[in-house]
Amino acid sequence: MVAIEQTELKENEPLIYDKSVPGRIGVNLPDCDVPESELPADLLRDDLEMPEVSELQVVRHFMRLSHLNYSIDQGFYPLGSCTMKYNPKLNEDMARLPGFAHLHPGSDDESSQGALALMYTLQTWLAEISGFEAVSLAPAAGAQGEFAGILMIRKYHLDRGDTKRDKILVPNSAHGTNPATVTMAGFSVIELPSNEKGNVDLNALRTVCDERGDEIAGMMITVPSTLGLFEEPILEVIEIVHNAGGLMYMDGANMNALMGVVKPGELGFDVMHYNLHKTFSTPHGGGGPGSGPVGVGDKLKPYLPGPIVDITEEAESDDDAPLYGLVMPEKSIGRLKAYHGNFGMHVRAYAYIRAYGAQGLHDVTRHAVLNANYIRANLLETYKVPYPRYCGHEFVLTGKVEGADDIHALDISKRLIDYGIHPPTNYFPLIVPEALLIEPTETEGKEELDNFIDVMKKIAEEAKTNPELLHDAPHIAPVRRVDEVFAAKQLVLCCTPVREAIGS
């Protein structure tokens, strides 16, 4: 059985267009039950290059494509910075309840009280988890949450007549979205170095705040950092930036290390985004959708992106429910997308938090951190781990093996595929050469971690004894290493029948 499946994987699945036979259709549609009207002939299109296939052909095609993927449902995903934890099946069912799935987003508030109550409650829970005053669920993804945060900081300063502040401090370990966000908001980046312990270099921070304090709009920082390390002098960092008149943005991508451990709002952060598709288990879906709510302290509360859900009429008694409504915060930076965020992700995150409760969420973090430290402790002698301290939910190691100079992080990553494990994030953070960023998450059990540790040790051996095995890896994946340069050179972005139809 296994052999057959592997042979199947070695073959290309043709494009759906290549299966097209004129006249076929994959769905039965009803007849028109009203008198027909005349169509405006001069506005109609002549042709439309779509595949014509039967329903079963569509099912088989996408089923076969699915077999070419790796996924959490199949195996271990130690992918740092992305928190690939188990996505509970229940949450999918909840999002598909007819009362949520078929609810029009332009419904009157009175018609959508169930959905609004869910959003209101989730706002409250997220605020509680991170110690913030208020939360907006509007951002569609983490990057949009970041964008919202920086726009809020911008508007806050402008409203105070503080027009000179157009710089945002960003550590050199930051996610690429941070500096890109700064530029999008019309600001520019001042990059800060990190020290040998993986913390922001406090002297560099003090210097820039002393010299250019009146230009600093704020600072974006990830906690724990992208190295998986808790910023030890975080209180000092916040104080220095606040004293310079800047506001503090926390990139909440790594919240899986913080639940019940520390509340960013209580540390003094002014704004933070959450990634519901990381910490709160909504599925990654091969690249999205995500959801990136933002939490804020009292300074930025009036600027939240909208609409948010608020109580518009208090309940008459304890037995009654209040009336919930969508409202635009007073000085809102505005709307980030149509309607009110990726609601389906809110439903899933609600179910997730409901399944854990307060102690359970803290246990999530405890076990995520336990797992990461367990792997780290077991690989210390095999690989170089650049920072000698306990890690948070993830840690970085150097993807090099002593005595195998021509082996790189990429080779180790690709060899992991042959052992049925998804590669860790590699070459990020940029400040660690040959970085492998490993995040096991709390949903993996000890035997899964032990297997990974064994495999990593075995690969280190292979690097020395049979380096070609790594250079040529993966060997059993549906395709070998792909030629990215050729893809960019030939730039074939849609299939032949379409290209011919468009005439390009």
Place this chain on the structure above:
Amino acid sequence: MAYIPHTEVERQQMLAAIGVTTIEDLFEAVPASHRFPKLDLPSALSEMEITREMAAMAEANEHAGDFALFRGAGAYHHFVPSVVNHTILRGEFLTAYTPYQPEVSQGTLQAIFEYQSMMCALTGMDAANASHYDGATGLAEAVTMAYEVARGKKKKFILSQAINPQYRDVVRTYHQGRDIELAGDDKPRTLIELADLLDDNTAMLAVSYPNFLGQIEDLTKLAEQVHNAGALLCVVANPMALGLFKSPGEMGADIVVGEGQPMGIPLGFGGPYVGFFATKQKYVRKIAGRIVGETVDGDGKKAYVMTLRPREQDIRREKASSNICTNQGLMSLAAAVYMSLMGCNGLKQVAKLNYHKAHYAAKEIDKIDGYKVLNEKPFFNEFAVKCLRPVEEVNAALIENGIIGGYDLGQDYAHLKDHMLIAVTEMNSKEEIDLFVEVLRSMA
């Protein structure tokens, strides 16, 4: 806890391997003054209890499963074939990561490539990206792209007022930090009047097709005028209409964006949806977001991979034109499955059903004293009606009869007070339409 597998014995073994006694010892770097705060959250529920609680919340909503829905205005209730949901529920797609490792992501990559191909066909463009968050952010990204194409030298962007008001809001949110001028949507303007605003400083002109009031207009002449002014034409399109009507590409559009929700994605109270973005090959290096291209692997076998990666934020950092990272991948898969099932004939047939049902409804409503259909030009599946009473009152009467009525245009357009925007799709039976008309008539 079903989602955390650790037993007490395993925890102890792991702690011993690390060399600490308790898990709490691992958090020493967190300031002690702030460590381990109490979380004030309700206690955990079992799967059974969660289902009960959430089902009750869901049922508290008045939704298109229980009511006849005549509301659109950017989100539409269309038929979703079963295969779509079964496909996106497959764990191999649902729980996969972004395809940065192409060797183990060919399924996602090929599906995106096919989605891109279908979006090119539908819009008449050469290249499409893997998705934006929604139609509104697609338009905001089109502004960024046009700004980049003009190398930041042209500052004026003309938006028709007949583009979805929320989309125009989003453009304003996205570009509040940028030195550009947004013009044209201060009052209703015809295509000719919009073209009058073009000048040397104009980077882009955007219109909606059909427009927010449902009207379909030929944009060929407008495209010529826009190009003569050295600007780009951006068309915000409803993909459902493109099954029947001329593609924006055929009429000369440079960028086509829009909301892909009508194709296989349920209403879902506003998301997750999928924003499509397509343009001409010559602008492909200016597109934001992920793009999949065809290539070969080490054995020379055909394969797919994310391409033109140096445009993106993780590589280009502060020089990237957009910060987009996570997109709406799974929703673009839903759209691709939908389009595969429909094919050219199905898409055309569904579009016709929408057209005929909407026109039937419009004709019947227009016959009622006191109600007048505004649309004089051809429209697709949506039209504006002048009502005898405030829209809120009409909708209150409709809901009593099991009908969710149209959208109150007065909330966005001062000149359209007491006007209702009515959407009719293939989901609305003749009986529903007749009942809708009957309730309106009873209020005349």
